[in-house]
Amino acid sequence: MSPGEDGLIGIPFPEHSSELLSCLNAQRRAGLLCDLTLTSRGARYPTHRSVMAAVSLYFRKLFGAEEGEAADFGTGGGCSVCQLDCVAPDALDALLEFAYTATLTIRSSGMREVLKAAQLLGIQCVADACRDILGEREEEEEERDHAGEAERVSRRKKDRRHISKSGLPHPQSPRPHSPSPSSPPLDYRQPHAATSSSPEYDEHSPAAGQNGDQQGGSRVTGAAVNGGGMHRGLGETLSAPTPEDGLSEEEDRGEYRDGGSAAPPVPPERGGAVGGRKRKSQTPQQCPVCQKIIHGAGKLPRHMRTHTGEKPFQCSACGVRFTRNDKLKIHMRKHTGERPYPCPDCPARFLHSYDLKNHRSLHSGARPFECPLCHKAFAREDHLQRHRKGHSCLELRTRRPRRGPGPGPGEGGGSGPHRVPPSLLDPLPLAHSSAFPRSPPQANSSGPPLLFPHDPDSASIPYHALPLLTPHRLAYASHLWRGMGLPGGTTGETGGPPSPLGSPPTQARWEQAENGEEEEEEEEEEEEEE
DNA sequence: CTGGGGATGGGGCCC
DNA sequence: AGGGCCCCATCCCCA
Numbered sequence: 001m002s003p004g005e006d007g008l009i010g011i012p013f014p015e016h017s018s019e020l021l022s023c024l025n026a027q028r029r030a031g032l033l034c035d036l037t038l039t040s041r042g043a044r045y046p047t048h049r050s051v052m053a054a055v056s057l058y059f060r061k062l063f064g065a066e067e068g069e070a071a072d073f074g075t076g077g078g079c080s081v082c083q084l085d086c087v088a089p090d091a092l093d094a095l096l097e098f099a100y101t102a103t104l105t106i107r108s109s110g111m112r113e114v115l116k117a118a119q120l121l122g123i124q125c126v127a128d129a130c131r132d133i134l135g136e137r138e139e140e141e142e143e144r145d146h147a148g149e150a151e152r153v154s155r156r157k158k159d160r161r162h163i164s165k166s167g168l169p170h171p172q173s174p175r176p177h178s179p180s181p182s183s184p185p186l187d188y189r190q191p192h193a194a195t196s197s198s199p200e201y202d203e204h205s206p207a208a209g210q211n212g213d214q215q216g217g218s219r220v221t222g223a224a225v226n227g228g229g230m231h232r233g234l235g236e237t238l239s240a241p242t243p244e245d246g247l248s249e250e251e252d253r254g255e256y257r258d259g260g261s262a263a264p265p266v267p268p269e270r271g272g273a274v275g276g277r278k279r280k281s282q283t284p285q286q287c288p289v290c291q292k293i294i295h296g297a298g299k300l301p302r303h304m305r306t307h308t309g310e311k312p313f314q315c316s317a318c319g320v321r322f323t324r325n326d327k328l329k330i331h332m333r334k335h336t337g338e339r340p341y342p343c344p345d346c347p348a349r350f351l352h353s354y355d356l357k358n359h360r361s362l363h364s365g366a367r368p369f370e371c372p373l374c375h376k377a378f379a380r381e382d383h384l385q386r387h388r389k390g391h392s393c394l395e396l397r398t399r400r401p402r403r404g405p406g407p408g409p410g411e412g413g414g415s416g417p418h419r420v421p422p423s424l425l426d427p428l429p430l431a432h433s434s435a436f437p438r439s440p441p442q443a444n445s446s447g448p449p450l451l452f453p454h455d456p457d458s459a460s461i462p463y464h465a466l467p468l469l470t471p472h473r474l475a476y477a478s479h480l481w482r483g484m485g486l487p488g489g490t491t492g493e494t495g496g497p498p499s500p501l502g503s504p505p506t507q508a509r510w511e512q513a514e515n516g517e518e519e520e521e522e523e524e525e526e527e528e529e530e
Numbered sequence: 531c532t533g534g535g536g537a538t539g540g541g542g543c544c545c
Numbered sequence: 546a547g548g549g550c551c552c553c554a555t556c557c558c559c560a
Contacts, residue, residue: 296541298547326550382555
């Protein structure tokens with residue numbers, strides 16, 4: 001290989017962008033290299049012109065960074081001061097935090113101020129996000145107001161509002177850098193929300209508490225919007241959403257609309273397979289990063305580690321780290337040789353109960369998961385899903401195995417023993433049917449849907465798609481790792497490329513094939529009659 | 531492409 | 546409320 005000509009290789013450093021941002025944020029907090037000071041009603045925020053120009057259209061214009069103009073602001077060597085009294089200190093603080101962490105953490109009550117500030121400063125993605133949230137919330141509140149059972153919820157909401165209001169500094173009072181005791185949030189010197197508290201999610205540190213408690217005892221009342229918009233350009237590591245992400249986010253969205261109330265109509269469990277288990281009305285907590293409602297007491301710290309990449313539980317034998325203690329415990333079985341789930345029908349033993357369950361289906365020969373198109377039956381649901389994603393059934397499918405020899409003891413007709421999960425019959429999986437309500441992706445049949453509109457004018461992506469970007473596993477995680485003084489975040493998250501399940505061309509082919517089969521089957525029946 | 535094992539994240543139950 | 550334990554759904558990887 002001649003190194004000069006075609007020996008060019010690109011070595012990606014996925015953590016670079018997030019590390020860069022994190023470093024800039026550290027410099028900002030330390031006041032290092034700050035060449036711009038923003039002031040708002042007495043509060044001063046040292047910052048960097050380049051960062052502000054990168055984030056805000058307003059500053060881009062101001063500094064002439066947009067069209068190559070050399071404005072005074074842009075060329076001066078000293079530290080400039082930009083007075084922004086039209087922007088509330090809290091909102092400015094939140095926007096600065098967003099600029100340097102890609103996460104917007106604000107209180108519900110401050111949403112409008114942030115929206116206003118984002119519009120003023122030309123931070124489109126934040127403005128869009130705030131608009132969406134405000135819109136949703138208003139709808140939600142209307143629903144609640146009409147619902148008689150919502151009394152408790154609304155009371156809590158009032159409390160929240162009260163807390164939030166009392167937490168806001170008086171507009172006239174100078175913006176303190178150290179907030180008063182009654183105004184816990186938004187100390188700009190401290191990373192917000194999950195950023196600051198992420199190291200404390202370690203289960204070993206009981207002081208950690210829930211994320212919502214970290215700033216004053218009330219649960220999270222604001223929203224943390226992970227800013228994909230402006231930082232997406234930096235974040236080359238942004239991965240397309242996995243089907244899992246999409247699906248779960250769909251579920252989440254449903255839950256989110258419930259607003260975490262104590263007695264919402266519970267969305268169906270996954271596939272309804274859980275059956276008897278009822279969701280106990282445990283205090284749901286909202287993840288400040290992905291907005292997901294986490295049910296179950298004490299589960300939020302566990303969930304947060306999926307964002308931070310923190311793996312506090314290390315195997316003493318091989319050093320592998322885990323996010324959860326129970327996973328480590330299972331892992332340890334590999335070292336101890338313990339396989340607590342023996343198959344009663346054969347010598348096989350398993351680490352997990354569900355492995356045994358899967359395995360036993362082999363003995364029984366049960367293949368309860370049938371492809372509705374080619375009617376091939378599988379013992380495992382995920383294998384059926386994989387089968388359908390691979391579209392292989394189109395080539396292999398011939399005739400409906402209506403008589404015995406086929407897989408499974410029963411006939412496939414109608415309400416036979418073949419269980420086809422409703423989700424699999426749904427031609428358009430949720431992840432692709434409603435996750436992109438505004439701009440449906442150009443689903444090509446060979447790759448993930450396009451999440452990022454190429455149109456530069458559409459500076460923001462739909463807010464609903466933000467959680468799908470899984471940025472929390474990228475830039476965000478890096479900040480936290482850095483904050484914890486740990487080496488760079490693990491990149492174990494694979495987030496494999498999703499298959500465009502149910503993409504229109506494929507769906508059309510399926511439907512076509514299905515129609516063809518109906519005809520074929522009729523012919524077959526006629527033959528049988530003869 | 532399929533079968534199988536293992537990993538991961540979320541929720542429920544219980545202490 | 547927090548955490549342990551368990552189960553479930555889903556995904557990844559390998560043969």
